[in-house]
Amino acid sequence: xxxxxxxxxxxxxxxxxxxxxxxxxxxxxxxxxxxxxxxxxxxxxxxxxxxxxxxxxxxxxxxxxxxxxxxxxxxxxxxxxxxxxxxxxxxxxxxxxxxxxxxxxxxxxxxxxxxxxxxxxxxxxxxxxxxxxxxxxxxxxxxxxxxxxxxxxxxxxxxxxxxxxxxxxxxxxxxxxxxxxxxxxxxxxxxxxxxxxxxxxxxxxxxxxxxxxxxxxxxxxxxxxxxxxxxxxxxxxxxxxxxxxxxxxxxxxxxxxxxxxxxxxxxxxxxxxxxxxxxxxxxxxxxxxxxxxxxxxxxxxxxxxxxxxxxxxxxxxxxxxxxxxxxxxxxxxxxxxxxxxxxxxxxxxxxxxxxxxxxxxxxxxxxxxxxxxxxxxxxxxxxxxxxxxxxxxxxxxxxxxxxxxxxxxxxxxxxxxxxxxxxxxxxxxxxxxxxxxxxxxxxxxxxxxxxxxxxxxxxx
Ligand SMILES: *Cc1c(COP(=O)(O)O)cnc(C)c1O
Numbered sequence: 001x002x003x004x005x006x007x008x009x010x011x012x013x014x015x016x017x018x019x020x021x022x023x024x025x026x027x028x029x030x031x032x033x034x035x036x037x038x039x040x041x042x043x044x045x046x047x048x049x050x051x052x053x054x055x056x057x058x059x060x061x062x063x064x065x066x067x068x069x070x071x072x073x074x075x076x077x078x079x080x081x082x083x084x085x086x087x088x089x090x091x092x093x094x095x096x097x098x099x100x101x102x103x104x105x106x107x108x109x110x111x112x113x114x115x116x117x118x119x120x121x122x123x124x125x126x127x128x129x130x131x132x133x134x135x136x137x138x139x140x141x142x143x144x145x146x147x148x149x150x151x152x153x154x155x156x157x158x159x160x161x162x163x164x165x166x167x168x169x170x171x172x173x174x175x176x177x178x179x180x181x182x183x184x185x186x187x188x189x190x191x192x193x194x195x196x197x198x199x200x201x202x203x204x205x206x207x208x209x210x211x212x213x214x215x216x217x218x219x220x221x222x223x224x225x226x227x228x229x230x231x232x233x234x235x236x237x238x239x240x241x242x243x244x245x246x247x248x249x250x251x252x253x254x255x256x257x258x259x260x261x262x263x264x265x266x267x268x269x270x271x272x273x274x275x276x277x278x279x280x281x282x283x284x285x286x287x288x289x290x291x292x293x294x295x296x297x298x299x300x301x302x303x304x305x306x307x308x309x310x311x312x313x314x315x316x317x318x319x320x321x322x323x324x325x326x327x328x329x330x331x332x333x334x335x336x337x338x339x340x341x342x343x344x345x346x347x348x349x350x351x352x353x354x355x356x357x358x359x360x361x362x363x364x365x366x367x368x369x370x371x372x373x374x375x376x377x378x379x380x381x382x383x384x385x386x387x388x389x390x391x392x393x394x395x396x397x398x399x400x401x402x403x404x405x406x407x408x409x410x411x412x413x414x415x416x417x418x419x420x421x422x423x424x425x426x427x428x429x430x431x432x433x434x435x436x437x438x439x440x441x442x443x444x445x446x447x448x449x450x451x452x453x454x455x456x457x458x459x460x
Pocket of ligand 1: 122123124125126128157158159160231235236264265266267292293
């Protein structure tokens with residue numbers, strides 16, 4: 001911890017220094033520097049405090065990651081103890097260490113049958129880079145190196161390394177990145193509210209969007225396709241839950257053409273939906289999973305790739321796998337992950353999300369918001385939700401300037417000490433999984449108030 005006696009500065013000093021020296025991720029630094037960043041100084045449970053003493057309820061668990069909430073002594077102790085015992089050693093040259101061994105064993109228990117091998121990195125982005133390496137190595141091991149193409153989705157998010165962003169389908173990121181990883185193609189997202197024609201049911205739309213995968217495979221030739229990757233529900237894209245017809249169809253198509261199915265579980269993993277992994281909520285069976293965020297609840301960086309035996313065993317047979325990071329399987333991160341899993345599992349947090357707080361949150365949110373004239377649809381399960389802003393409810397009509405409406409709403413959130421994210425014309429919530437009923441009441445009340453204020457600004 002910084003020594004606050006000697007480093008205590010005024011908010012204004014912090015903002016000036018931040019503007020002078022700190023480049024923020026995904027930000028327009030010109031306008032941010034003029035306005036000044038909000039300085040977050042401490043946090044506990046589901047609350048943050050800023051340098052002006054405001055207490056803010058964090059409806060986003062940081063960036064979808066602080067699953068066990070802020071200020072957990074168990075995680076701090078695990079990090080400290082591990083730093084004193086063995087702060088670092090690599091796992092490259094015929095060495096290993098207890099934290100990474102224990103974590104791998106525990107992950108093999110938590111993940112579905114057949115997931116028995118785990119490769120570590122430092123983020124979700126690196127996880128998806130690793131996925132590409134694994135997919136290509138797998139097909140090479142099977143003697144089919146021409147199976148190179150990975151199919152992904154427009155408005156999917158898979159991170160911000162070059163490979164992560166190439167896999168993702170966020171146009172504004174691609175524009176700033178003329179060189180992309182090759183052999184990646186995109187199909188459309190299963191976003192019924194935003195993209196289905198009038199009169200098309202979610203059921204039919206889900207099937208139609210899944211059918212795009214089959215059409216793309218046939219266009220490319222199945223023998224050239226390596227894998228399909230998708231988030232079980234799209235997170236950064238707006239908490240978009242696909243229609244129920246979607247994943248079973250995707251599964252069927254991947255099986256039919258022998259294509260690997262990769263679930264990017266970076267947000268969905270570690271209890272967000274009330275299941276340990278979000279694909280379990282949707283009922284499909286991936287071959288590979290990308291993990292990060294909730295793996296360590298964001299206390300220290302760590303990502304991992306879970307590899308099904310079907311994929312792992314041929315790679316292990318094939319010999320050298322030429323991939324790794326200095327910090328792959330970092331002992332401190334692994335120790336924190338173990339303490340985090342202990343809270344989520346033995347502390348009953350994931351069970352609580354499934355059986356108690358998740359259903360309560362979903363019900364409260366719908367009760368508070370369904371009657372709003374500008375809420376067209378609410379998606380979600382467990383402790384994640386996406387709320388569609390709309391100009392008219394029936395027939396459904398989006399705002400022409402939906403992104404601006406989202407920002408109006410977000411400004412009200414800011415003013416009301418609520419962290420709720422705006423993605424275009426969708427408002428997102430994803431609070432820490434330890435949130436209590438009383439805190440859910442506060443979160444939902446504030447969200448409803450901010451949406452009502454937005455509606456009022458727009459003249460409803
Ligand atoms: C956040 C995220 C990533 C990228 O993780 P980083 O740790 O930011 O690199 C990848 N996939 C999904 C689904 C994510 O939400």
